[in-house]
Amino acid sequence: MTRFLSCWSARELVVIGVFAAASKVATLLVALAGGGMNPVSLMGKNLIFTTLLVVMLCKVRRPGTLLLFTVINIIVSMLLLGASVTLLPAMFVAALAAEAAMWPGRASSGVGNALIGAAVFDVVSKVLSLGVSWLFMRENPAMMVMAVPFVLTGYIGSVGGLFSGARAVRELRHAGIIHQ
Amino acid sequence: MIRFENVTYTYPFSDRCAVKDINLHVRPGELVLVSGRSGCGKSTLMRLADGLCPGYFRGTLKGRVLIDGRDTSSMPLRDISRMVGTLFQDPEQQFFALGVEDELAFVHEWRGRPAEETRERVRRAAASFGLSPVLHHSIHELSEGQKQKVGLASILSQEPRALVLDEPTANLDPESTAELACRLRALKESGMAVLVVDHRLYWLEGVADRVIVMKKGEICAMGNFALLEDEGLRAGCGLRDCHVEDVRRSLPEALPAGENAPEPGGKERGLRVEGLSFAYKGRENLFDHACFFLRPGVTALIGENGTGKTTLARLLTGLNRAGAGKFFIDGKETAPGELLRRVGIVLQNADHQLHMKTVTQELEVCLELARRLHAGKDSGAEDAFSVAELLDMFDLSALAERHPQSLSGGEKQRLVIACAFAKKPDVLILDEPTSGLDGGNMLRMARALELLAGRGACVLVITHDLELMKLSCMRALRLPLPRAGKAGNEGENV
Amino acid sequence: MQASFISRHEGPGEEAGRGTALDVRSRMFVTLLSSAVTIAVSSFEGQMVLFAASFLYALSIRRFRALLTAYAALAVMAGMAALFTFGISSLMPSMPFSFKGLAVPFLRGAVMLNVVLPLALTSRIQALLTALKSLRLPFCIYIPGAVMIRFIPTFMNDIRQVAETLKIRGYRLGFGEMFRHPLMMLRLMFTPLLFRSLRTSEELGIAAELKGLEAGGRFVPFRGGAWTRRDTALVLLSVACALLALYCHAVWGGESMGMR
Numbered sequence: 001m002t003r004f005l006s007c008w009s010a011r012e013l014v015v016i017g018v019f020a021a022a023s024k025v026a027t028l029l030v031a032l033a034g035g036g037m038n039p040v041s042l043m044g045k046n047l048i049f050t051t052l053l054v055v056m057l058c059k060v061r062r063p064g065t066l067l068l069f070t071v072i073n074i075i076v077s078m079l080l081l082g083a084s085v086t087l088l089p090a091m092f093v094a095a096l097a098a099e100a101a102m103w104p105g106r107a108s109s110g111v112g113n114a115l116i117g118a119a120v121f122d123v124v125s126k127v128l129s130l131g132v133s134w135l136f137m138r139e140n141p142a143m144m145v146m147a148v149p150f151v152l153t154g155y156i157g158s159v160g161g162l163f164s165g166a167r168a169v170r171e172l173r174h175a176g177i178i179h180q
Numbered sequence: 181m182i183r184f185e186n187v188t189y190t191y192p193f194s195d196r197c198a199v200k201d202i203n204l205h206v207r208p209g210e211l212v213l214v215s216g217r218s219g220c221g222k223s224t225l226m227r228l229a230d231g232l233c234p235g236y237f238r239g240t241l242k243g244r245v246l247i248d249g250r251d252t253s254s255m256p257l258r259d260i261s262r263m264v265g266t267l268f269q270d271p272e273q274q275f276f277a278l279g280v281e282d283e284l285a286f287v288h289e290w291r292g293r294p295a296e297e298t299r300e301r302v303r304r305a306a307a308s309f310g311l312s313p314v315l316h317h318s319i320h321e322l323s324e325g326q327k328q329k330v331g332l333a334s335i336l337s338q339e340p341r342a343l344v345l346d347e348p349t350a351n352l353d354p355e356s357t358a359e360l361a362c363r364l365r366a367l368k369e370s371g372m373a374v375l376v377v378d379h380r381l382y383w384l385e386g387v388a389d390r391v392i393v394m395k396k397g398e399i400c401a402m403g404n405f406a407l408l409e410d411e412g413l414r415a416g417c418g419l420r421d422c423h424v425e426d427v428r429r430s431l432p433e434a435l436p437a438g439e440n441a442p443e444p445g446g447k448e449r450g451l452r453v454e455g456l457s458f459a460y461k462g463r464e465n466l467f468d469h470a471c472f473f474l475r476p477g478v479t480a481l482i483g484e485n486g487t488g489k490t491t492l493a494r495l496l497t498g499l500n501r502a503g504a505g506k507f508f509i510d511g512k513e514t515a516p517g518e519l520l521r522r523v524g525i526v527l528q529n530a531d532h533q534l535h536m537k538t539v540t541q542e543l544e545v546c547l548e549l550a551r552r553l554h555a556g557k558d559s560g561a562e563d564a565f566s567v568a569e570l571l572d573m574f575d576l577s578a579l580a581e582r583h584p585q586s587l588s589g590g591e592k593q594r595l596v597i598a599c600a601f602a603k604k605p606d607v608l609i610l611d612e613p614t615s616g617l618d619g620g621n622m623l624r625m626a627r628a629l630e631l632l633a634g635r636g637a638c639v640l641v642i643t644h645d646l647e648l649m650k651l652s653c654m655r656a657l658r659l660p661l662p663r664a665g666k667a668g669n670e671g672e673n674v
Numbered sequence: 675m676q677a678s679f680i681s682r683h684e685g686p687g688e689e690a691g692r693g694t695a696l697d698v699r700s701r702m703f704v705t706l707l708s709s710a711v712t713i714a715v716s717s718f719e720g721q722m723v724l725f726a727a728s729f730l731y732a733l734s735i736r737r738f739r740a741l742l743t744a745y746a747a748l749a750v751m752a753g754m755a756a757l758f759t760f761g762i763s764s765l766m767p768s769m770p771f772s773f774k775g776l777a778v779p780f781l782r783g784a785v786m787l788n789v790v791l792p793l794a795l796t797s798r799i800q801a802l803l804t805a806l807k808s809l810r811l812p813f814c815i816y817i818p819g820a821v822m823i824r825f826i827p828t829f830m831n832d833i834r835q836v837a838e839t840l841k842i843r844g845y846r847l848g849f850g851e852m853f854r855h856p857l858m859m860l861r862l863m864f865t866p867l868l869f870r871s872l873r874t875s876e877e878l879g880i881a882a883e884l885k886g887l888e889a890g891g892r893f894v895p896f897r898g899g900a901w902t903r904r905d906t907a908l909v910l911l912s913v914a915c916a917l918l919a920l921y922c923h924a925v926w927g928g929e930s931m932g933m934r
Contacts (some may be wrong), residue, residue, distance in 0.1 A: 006813070008813070008814040009888070010817060010879065010882035010883055010887040010888060011236070011875075011879030011880075011882060011883065013814055013817040013818045013821070013882075014817065014818070014875050014878045014879045014882050015822055015875040015879065016818040016821075016822065017817060017818030017821025017822045017824075017825070017875075018821055018822075018823040018871050018874050018875040018878065019871055019875070020818060020821075020830055021701075021822040021823075021824075021826050021828075021829055021871075022825075022867055022868075022870075022871040023827035024810065024822070024826060024830040025826055025830055025866060026829075029830070030868060033852075034724070038854055040852060040853060040854075042912075043856075044856060044860060047860065048860065048864060051864070052868070052871070055868065059872070059875075068814060068815070068818065069818075071815060072815065072818045072819050072822055073822075075806075075815070076802075076819055076822050076823060078702065078706075078793070079698065079702065079793065079802050079805065079806075085737065085886075086709050088813075090720055090897065102669070102903070118757070135713050136713070136779055136782055136783070137779045138716070139716065139775045139778040139779055140772070140775040140776055140778075140779055141757060141778075142758075142759040142762040142763055142766070143758070143759055143776075143779060145754060145758070145761075145762055146709055146754075146758050162841065164860075166813055168868060169677055171537065171801065172868075172872070174537070174583055174586075175583035175585050175586040175869075176193070176586050177585070177586065177869070177872050178581075178872075230884065232880060232883070232884070233855070235883070236879075236880060236883050255884045257886070258883075258886035258888060261883070261884045261885065261886045262886065266884050267882075268877070270877075273874065273877040273878065274877070274878070274881035274884075275881075276820060276821065276824060276878075276881070276882075276885075277803060277820075277824065278803060278823075278824055279803075282803065282804075285896045286885070286888070287885045288883070288896070289807075289893055289895055290887055290893055291891065291892075291894055292894050293890030293894060295894055295895065295896045295898075298894070298896035300798070301898050302896070321825065365920075372738065403850070422847060425835070497842065499838055499841070499842075504800070520841060520842060521844075521846075524842065525842055527835065527838070527839065527842075528837060529832075531866060531869060531870050531873065532835045532836045532839050532866045532870070533831060533843075533866070534863050534865075534866065535861065535862050535866060545843075548841060549843055549844035549845065550844065552844065553844045555836055585865075586870040596877045599843070603843075603844065632767070653770075
C-alpha cells in the first residue's frame with residue numbers, strides 16, 4: 001500500500017486532478033444545459049466522461065490511475081457537488097474491476113488497454129448503480145422499471161465514448177500532444 | 181551562477197536540435213536578456229537553466245549546464261528548483277491554490293516547514309510585494325500584474341539564488357512592466373543572477389547587463405543593450421524595438437458621437453453608440469449614458485484596470501446586454517441581438533477558439549459561416565478573403581495542414597485573428613492581439629489590421645502593447661467614457 | 675447538485691459557509707452516516723425519524739429558496755414515479771400499488787437531499803481546499819484533489835468562453851441545434867476543453883516539479899482546522915438519530931419485499 005501511495009510523480013497526479021475537474025465540469029454542464037432526464041444530455045455526459053477517461057488512461061499509463069481518479073472524484077464530488085453518496089461505493093468497485101481488467105495489458109503502449117479499462121468501468125458501474133437503485137426502491141420494485149431506461153441510455157453514451165475516446169487519442173497523436 | 185558549456189539539446193520525438201553550441205555564463209548580480217524570433221530556442225535555453233530540459237522534458241543533452249558549479253544532469257529537479265526560481269508568462273497556470281495566502285504558503289507547507297515559519301514567510305512576501313491588502317482574495321480577482329506579483333513573491337519566499345523569467349511582460353500594462361523592471365534591478369543588486377527571455381526589449385534598458393540574440397537555436401549576437409540599436413540585427417532576427425514611445429496620451433481622441441454628424445447627403449461610416457449605460461449587478465454604473473463614435477480605421481481602447489475595457493467590447497458585440505443605449509453601424513440602428521452579425525471580436529485565449537483538425541479546415545469553416553451570415557445581403561461574398569489569402573496574410577501557409585492545437589502560442593494567436601478576418605466584420609475588436617508575438621509577427625499583425633481598416637472596417641484594439649499602438653493606431657478611445665454632454669471637454673482630460 | 679462555486683477566500687477562523695459555522699468534516703460525516711442508515715432502514719417510522727432530523731438540519735443553513743427548488747424537483751419526480759408505478763401495477767397485478775411502499779423510497783431521496791444540500795451549498799470552494807488539507811490525506815490523493823478543486827471554477831469559465839466563441843463565429847447554439855447535430859456540438863464544445871485540459875496538466879505538472887513537490891515530503895498545514903463544539907454536537911446528534919431510526923426499524927420492521 002505504501003509503495004502504491006508513494007510511486008506517483010507530481011506530473012501524473014496533476015494530470016489525474018485536471019482530468020477529474022474537466023470531466024466533472026463537462027458532465028455537470030451538459031446535465032444542467034439539457035436537463036437531467038433528457039436522453040441526449042444523458043448520453044452526452046456519459047460520452048464525454050468516457051472520452052476523457054480514455055484520454056487520461058492513455059496519458060497516464062501507471063496501474064492504479066483509474067482507481068486514484070475514482071477516489072478523487074468520490075472525495076471531491078461528496079464535498080463539493082453533493083453527488084449521490086450511495087453511488088460512490090459502486091464507482092469504487094467498478095474502478096477496482098477495471099484495474100484488474102487492465103492489469104494483463106499494463107505494458108502495452110496502444111489505446112487498447114485504456115479502452116478495456118473504460119469499458120469495464122462503464123459496465124460495472126452501470127450494473128452496480130442499478131443495484132443501488134434497487135436498494136433505494138426495494139419497497140416498490142415497479143419503480144425500478146423507470147430507472148432501467150435511464151441507465152441504459154447513459155450506457156449507450158458510454159459506448160459512444162469508447163469510440164470518441166479512441167478518435168480523440170488519434171487526434172492528439174496527430175497534434176503531437178500524446179506520443180506512442 | 182548559471183553556466184552553459186557547449187550545450188546542444190534535442191527534444192524527444194524531434195530530429196532537430198532546439199539549441200546548439202551554447203556557451204553562456206550568468207553571474208551573480210547580473211541580468212541577461214535573451215531575445216529572438218519565435219521558435220529560435222530561447223524558451224529551451226530557459227528550460228535548460230531551470231533543469232526542465234532534460235529533467236522534465238527528457239530529450240538529449242550534450243555539454244553541461246552548471247548551477248552554482250553543480251552539473252544539473254546529476255541533480256534532481258527538486259534540488260535545482262531550490263536554487264533557480266522560474267516565473268512563467270501566465271503565472272496563474274502555476275498556482276495550486278485559489279487564494280493568495282494559500283498560494284504563498286503552498287510550497288512551504290509541502291516542504292514541511294513549521295506552521296509559524298510558513299506564516300512568517302507568507303507575511304514577509306506579501307508585505308514586500310504590497311500584497312497584504314489582497315492576501316485573503318481569490319486569485320481570480322487579481323489583475324495580471326498582481327498575479328505576477330503573487331508568482332514572484334512565492335518564488336522569492338523560497339530564497340533562490342537565480343531567477344529565470346519567461347516573457348514576463350506579455351500580459352502586463354506599461355506601469356506594471358516598469359514596476360517589474362525596478363524590482364528586477366533591486367534583485368540584481370542584491371546579488372541574484374537573473375535570466376529574462378522576452379520579445380519586449382525596451383523595458384530592460386538600463387537594467388540588462390547583457391543581451392543575447394538567438395537565431396535557429398544558436399547565439400547569433402551578444403553584447404550590451406546598445407547592441408539592439410542595430411536595425412539590421414533587429415530586422416534579421418525578428419526583434420522588437422529597443423526604445424518605445426508611450427503614445428497613450430498623444431493619440432488623438434475618438435470623437436464623441438454628437439461631434440461627428442455626417443456631411444449633408446454623405447453616408448455615415450463607422451460605429452456610433454448613444455446613451456450607453458451598464459452596471460454589473462449590485463455595483464455602480466460602469467457606463468452612464470456614454471456616447472462615442474468610431475470611424476473606420478484602427479482605434480486603441482485605453483484605460484486602467486477595472487475601467488471596463490473588456491466590458492465595453494462585450495457590450496459592443498452583444499455578449500453582454502447594455503442597460504440602455506443605441507448602436508448604429510454605418511448609420512443604421514442595430515439591435516444588440518444583431519450586433520454579432522456585423523461585429524467580430526477576438527478574445528484573449530486562443531485555445532478556446534480552435535475546434536478543427538487542420539489550420540485550413542479552421543479557416544474554411546469560418547469562411548463558410550461568414551458566407552451563411554452574409555447570405556442574402558448585397559455585400560460580402562464578392563470581397564471576402566480566401567483561405568490562401570488569409571494563410572499568406574498571417575504567415576500560416578507552411579502550417580496549413582498542422583493541427584491548430586499543435587501550434588505555438590503566437591501561431592495560434594495569428595490563426596484566431598485570421599478566423600476573425602474571415603467573417604469580414606464591419607467592426608473588429610481585438611483583445612491583446614500581439615502579446616507574445618515577436619517583432620516580425622507584430623509588424624505583420626499591424627499591417628493586417630491596417631488592411632482591414634483600409635477596407636472600411638472599424639478596428640478597436642484593447643492593448644498594452646505600446647509598439648502596436650504606435651505602429652497602427654490612429655486614434656484612442658479612452659476609458660472611463662464621459663457622460664453625454666460632458667464629452668467634449670472631459671474627453672481630453674481622461 | 676451544484677455547489678456554490680464561490681472562490682472568494684476566507685481568512686483563518688472564518689466560517690466556511692453562509693448560515694453555518696460547521697466544519698466541512700462534520701457535515702461530511704453526517705452525509706456519509708445518513709446515506710448508510712437511510713439505505714439500511716426500511717420502516718416508514720424509521721425513515722420519518724431520519725427525514726425529520728435531516729430536514730431540521732437542512733433548514734439550519736437558511737437557504738430556503740434553494741431548498742424549495744430542490745423539493746419542487748423532488749415532488750415532480752415523485753409525481754411522475756407514482757403515475758408510472760400506478761400504470762405498472764395495473765398491468766402487472768404481481769406488483770401492487772401502495773402509497774406506503776412509495777413513501778419509503780421517496781423519504782430516502784428526501785433524506786439524501788436534506789444532508790447533501792448543506793454540504794454542497796455551504797462549502798465555499800476555497801474552504802474545501804482547507805478541508806482537504808485538514809483531512810491529512812496522502813500526497814497522491816491530496817495533490818489531484820487540490821488540483822481538481824482548483825480547476826473546477828477555471829474550467830467552468832473556459833466552457834462559458836468556448837460557448838461565446840462559437841456564438842461569435844456564427845454557430846447557432848441551443849436546444850434545437852443540440853438535438854439536430856449532437857455530435858458536432860459536442861466536438862465544438864468539447865475539443866477546446868480536451869486540449870485545454872492537456873495543456874493545463876502539462877503546465878501545472880511543470881509547476882509541480884519546479885515547486886519540488888514529490889511523494890514522501892512532509893506536509894505541515896500553516897492553518898489549523900476549525901472544528902468546534904458545534905461540530906462535535908452535530909456528530910453526536912446525528913449518531914443518536916441514526917440509532918433511533920435503526921431502533922424503529924428493529925421494532926416495526928421494514929416495508930421491503932421479504933424484509934418484513
